[in-house]
Amino acid sequence: MPTYDRACNACGHAFEIRRPMSDSSPVKCPKCSGETRQLFKKVPAIFTRNIDHPDSPLDDMPGAEKMRKQADMAINKVMKDMNS
Ligand SMILES: [Zn+2]
The missing domain is CATH 2.20.28 (Rubrerythrin, domain 2)
Structure with a gap:
């Protein structure tokens, strides 16, 4: 849900x-x-980019681990922006 x-x-x-x-x-x-x-929460650019452009260079990154790390960093940044 x-x-x-x-x-x-x-x-x-x-x-x-x-x-x-x-x-x-x-x-x-x-x-x-x-x-x-x-x-509405701000959506980290990394997500919209993947959805809008499936051919994005991000897809060439080695492994989902790095992907998740980047996503975490993006989220942390958004949270920080929201709290400031
Ligand atoms: Zn009220």
Whole structure:
């Protein structure tokens, strides 16, 4: 089940919910029952690049281990950006 980041429009409370993709009912704020909006995380460039350009030079890298390391680094960078 996918996890969604949401933020309350009324009190600003940010939280995560887990629910089926088919469920499109409104999500209420757990704190004040206010209306919430969807937050979109920045997707690390490495992922979009692979999806958009399957022929990307990244595919030539030796092994999935290096790939995962790069992905980790990209995620860490995004997290750092978000916290700063
Ligand atoms: Zn709220």
